[in-house]
Structure formats: structure tokens, C-alpha cells
Amino acid sequence: MNGKAVAKASKAEAELQEVLRPGQSIELLKELHILTREGRLNQDSRRKLKQVYHLFQFIEKLLLELPEEGTHASLADHGAGKSYLGFILYDLFFGPRGGGRVYGIETRAELVDKSRALAKRLGFDRMAFLNISAAESADAAELPAQIDVVTALHACDTATDDAIAFGLAKQARFMVLVPCCQAEVAACLRQTKALxxxxxxxxxxxRHPLHTREIGSQLTNVLRCLYLEANGYQVTVTELVGWEHSLKNELIIARRTGQRKASAAGRLQELLAQFGLESLLETRFRPG
Incomplete structure (x- = not known):
């Protein structure tokens, strides 16, 4: 290898070490195709890794609030996909502590099979992957009766609502949600637009289709926050990362207090009535 090649390789290694968190498994990042086989990081991978690390920081702080600083915590990741988040959480948090469990919930069987194989290969023996929908997961025998943390990163449309319902059923201490592609409320708005x-x-x-989609998305998340508050959660809404990295950028963090807010329940019902969405009281936003 000539001098220029060595310098280039050294620069790439230095840049990689700037991005990676201490203790991060290089092998895992290669298996997740975040790093190339040569251990390099391209621009797309850099953005994806930044998103996951940023979310990891939020979740790590919450886990540390749990008994024994989260050593024996349980976490369910809905719409897990390739389980980037679950694997990185295990690698950086659960693995070094020698306790706790991560459950990945995903409807695509091929992704579940790959995740199971990867967890086995890496010795991540406290990870489990379920080939079921978020809606089915609350009744799944493979999951414990109580889950400490529920996450849903870019779970599409009503899968986020199903993750919230799961969290309520499992009395989750925390829920961390990054909603994506909300269509249900927009469809309801279109149906009742003339009235x-x-x-x-x-x-x-x-009135205009583009605005229907945008208002539907915004309204969906407002309703979700009110619903969580009505069911005993303190809610914080913030950005996940800068808008230059992702348009699906809203991060909802819900912390269980057990104190139901009657005012939030009232506002929720008022908004549903104002927008002609009362039918959602029978599906998504049933009174507790």
C-alpha cells in the first residue's frame, strides 16, 4: 500500500472512530450493512447511524431511570424492520450489563429470520424476534405481562397507534415513538370534508388534498399525545434529528405517571368532534 492509500485509510479510520460510540461492535455494523465489508461508512449509512444513535441517547437516559439503572429492563421494539435500533441497544446497553431483554416485533418473516440468525451469530441471547403485527403483540404468549420500554421507530400509519395500545396494555414505564406515514385520520377527513x-x-x-395530508398527520400526533395524557402519561414532543436528515422527524416520549388527565380526555373528545372524527373513539382512542 503506497503512502496516499495509507493516509486515506488512516483518515477513514479516524472519521469512523469519531462517529462510533465507545464499545460499538464493528462486526454488528457490518452485518447491518451500516459499514461496508472494509469497515467504511458512506453518507447514507452515516445519516442512518446518526438517527439511531440520537434515539439511543434518549432511550438510554430513560433506561437508567429504571430500577438497577435498567440492568434487568425489558424493551419491545415495534415495526423493528432489520432491528437496527434493537441490536444497537443490546450491543451498547443490555449486553455490557448482562441483563435485560429486547423484543423485536415485525410482520415481514424474512427480516425476522435474518434478525434471529444474526442475534445467534453474535451471541445476543437475550434478544427475541416475533413475526406478528403490533396489533397482535399485546396478546402474544411469548411476551411478558409487563414491558418497561416500548419503542416504535418509523412504524407506519396505525402501527404507531397499535404500539401505543400495546404500551398501555403492558403498563410500559416509557414509550418512545417516531411516527411515520399517518393516513388514517387524513382518510377520515376526506370522507367528511363536504359536511x-x-x-x-x-x-x-x-380542503386541498395536500393540506388534508399535512393536517391529518399533524392532528394524528396531537390526538396521540392527548390520548397518552388521558391514560396517565406525561408527554414530551421534540425533534429526533435535524430536518436535513429526515422528514419523519417528530419524537414523542411518554413517561408513565399513573395520573390520568381528565382535561386531556375532554380536549381529545372535543377535537374529534370538531374535525368530524368521532368514529375514532370506537377504534383508536377508546376512553380508558
């Missing part, structure tokens, strides 16, 4: 336009000038906010 709404005749009833209130507020319907101008979603």
Missing part, C-alpha cells in the same frame, strides 16, 4: 366545509370555516385547513 365539514358546510359546518365550519376551519375545514378550509384541509
Amino acid at each position: 365539514s366545509l358546510s359546518r365550519t370555516p376551519l375545514a378550509e385547513l384541509w
Whole structure:
């Protein structure tokens, strides 16, 4: 290897070490195709890793609030996909502590099979992967009756609502949600648009199709936050990463207090009535 090649390799190694967290498994990142086989990081992978690390920081702080600083915590990751988040959480948090369990919940069987094989190969023996939907997971025998932390990173449309329902059923101490592709509320707004336009000038906010989609997305998350508050959670909403990295950027963190807010339940019902979405009281936002 000539001098230029050595210098280039050294620079690439230095850049990689700047990005990686201490103790991070290089082998894992290669298996997840975040790093190339040569151990290099491309621009797409850098963005993905930044997102996952940023979310890891939020979750790590919550885990440390649990008994024994989260050593024996349980975490369920909904819409796990290739389980980037679950594997990195295990590698950096659960693995070094020698306790705790991570459950990945994913509907695509091929991804579940690959994750199971990778966990076995790396010796991550306290990881389990379930080939079921978020809606089915609350009744799954493979999962314990109580889960400490529920995560859903870019779980599409109603899968985020199913993850919330799961968290409520499992009395989760924390829920960490990054919603994606909300379509259900927008579809309901389209169905009642003519009636709404005749009833209130507020319907101008979603008269045009593009605005319907945007208002539907915004309203969905507002309703979710009120629903969580009504069911005994303190809710914080923030950005996951800068907008230059992802448009699906809203991070909802819910902390269980056990104190149900009647005012939030009232506002939730008022908003549903105002937007002609009362039918969702029978599906997504059932009173507790």
C-alpha cells in the first residue's frame, strides 16, 4: 500500500472512530450493512447511524431511570424492520450489563429470520424476534405481562397507534415513538370534508388534498399525545434529528405517571368532534 492509500485509510479510520460510540461492535455494523465489508461508512449509512444513535441517547437516559439503572429492563421494539435500533441497544446497553431483554416485533418473516440468525451469530441471547403485527403483540404468549420500554421507530400509519395500545396494555414505564406515514385520520377527513366545509370555516385547513395530508398527520400526533395524557402519561414532543436528515422527524416520549388527565380526555373528545372524527373513539382512542 503506497503512502496516499495509507493516509486515506488512516483518515477513514479516524472519521469512523469519531462517529462510533465507545464499545460499538464493528462486526454488528457490518452485518447491518451500516459499514461496508472494509469497515467504511458512506453518507447514507452515516445519516442512518446518526438517527439511531440520537434515539439511543434518549432511550438510554430513560433506561437508567429504571430500577438497577435498567440492568434487568425489558424493551419491545415495534415495526423493528432489520432491528437496527434493537441490536444497537443490546450491543451498547443490555449486553455490557448482562441483563435485560429486547423484543423485536415485525410482520415481514424474512427480516425476522435474518434478525434471529444474526442475534445467534453474535451471541445476543437475550434478544427475541416475533413475526406478528403490533396489533397482535399485546396478546402474544411469548411476551411478558409487563414491558418497561416500548419503542416504535418509523412504524407506519396505525402501527404507531397499535404500539401505543400495546404500551398501555403492558403498563410500559416509557414509550418512545417516531411516527411515520399517518393516513388514517387524513382518510377520515376526506370522507367528511363536504359536511365539514358546510359546518365550519376551519375545514378550509384541509380542503386541498395536500393540506388534508399535512393536517391529518399533524392532528394524528396531537390526538396521540392527548390520548397518552388521558391514560396517565406525561408527554414530551421534540425533534429526533435535524430536518436535513429526515422528514419523519417528530419524537414523542411518554413517561408513565399513573395520573390520568381528565382535561386531556375532554380536549381529545372535543377535537374529534370538531374535525368530524368521532368514529375514532370506537377504534383508536377508546376512553380508558
